Amino acid sequence: MTRAAQVRYYGGRRAGCLPACRRTAIHGGARLNTRDYTRYVFTLGALFAAWVVLWGFAPLDRHDWALENVLVLLVAPVLVLSYRRFPLSRVSYTLLFVFLCIHEIGAHYTYAEVPYDAWFRSLFGAGLNALLGWDRNNFDRIVHFSYGLLLAYPIREVFCRVAAAKGFWSYFLPLDVTMSTSMLFELFEWWAAELFGGDLGVAYLGTQGDVWDAHKDMGLATTGAVVAVVPSAPAAVMRFSSTKPSQLAPTAGWPNSASSSARPSKACSRPLSRT
Numbered sequence: 001m002t003r004a005a006q007v008r009y010y011g012g013r014r015a016g017c018l019p020a021c022r023r024t025a026i027h028g029g030a031r032l033n034t035r036d037y038t039r040y041v042f043t044l045g046a047l048f049a050a051w052v053v054l055w056g057f058a059p060l061d062r063h064d065w066a067l068e069n070v071l072v073l074l075v076a077p078v079l080v081l082s083y084r085r086f087p088l089s090r091v092s093y094t095l096l097f098v099f100l101c102i103h104e105i106g107a108h109y110t111y112a113e114v115p116y117d118a119w120f121r122s123l124f125g126a127g128l129n130a131l132l133g134w135d136r137n138n139f140d141r142i143v144h145f146s147y148g149l150l151l152a153y154p155i156r157e158v159f160c161r162v163a164a165a166k167g168f169w170s171y172f173l174p175l176d177v178t179m180s181t182s183m184l185f186e187l188f189e190w191w192a193a194e195l196f197g198g199d200l201g202v203a204y205l206g207t208q209g210d211v212w213d214a215h216k217d218m219g220l221a222t223t224g225a226v227v228a229v230v231p232s233a234p235a236a237v238m239r240f241s242s243t244k245p246s247q248l249a250p251t252a253g254w255p256n257s258a259s260s261s262a263r264p265s266k267a268c269s270r271p272l273s274r275t
Helices: 004-011 034-056 061-070 070-081 088-108 118-123 128-132 138-161 168-196 199-205 212-230 232-239
Strands: 024-027 028-032
Touching: 004 028, 004 168, 034 088, 061 070, 061 168, 061 212, 070 088, 088 138, 118 128, 168 212, 212 232
Parallel strands: none
Antiparallel strands: 024 028
């Protein structure tokens, strides 16, 4: 990577360093107002906190609600603690916000009892299950599909910045992680159902008598990820294959190089300057 290319990418006066301006920064190739960015992210956090409180009132099964929110207790601290050191794009934070909001609805009712069909009927005069020929409550299937659809983009962003993934690998790796984490979640559901047993285990597992429930959930998560990444993959691969090496911009996860002098400073692990 040439020094000139580093300067063009980072927009700073010194190679490998982000601009010191407090109000603006380079992120994803666009010049952003960091105050607006910070306000946007904090607004999402406040809205989600209010959403959790709202759907935490009188849930259908308090024990299942608490168990379902183990996911939130694991994800939320990671997002908060990594915000300054490794901030994501607005799109990624928005997609994570939408998915977690959908999850909170399932936690309130339990995934097998969410009355989405009644809501749809009250709006359009006909049930969604009847229109699509469903014979069970498929809210859990909708959420598993949404997992792949909404989280593939944030996962890809992390790979592109940390592992400098480009071309084919920048699309395959997010798909692979979506599939593997979906499988791990099914194993966690099995473990929790075995541990707690009884009505709580049944409510948390939410198979509704379908012996292939875990397989279908994993398949839908994979399908959602494919829908998210495949449409834009061919154009990106062609664009990358036609790009000259000197035009490739560095990422936060600096690729290994024989020359240590070309490496950016530690400050470059943050795409947004807050100094």
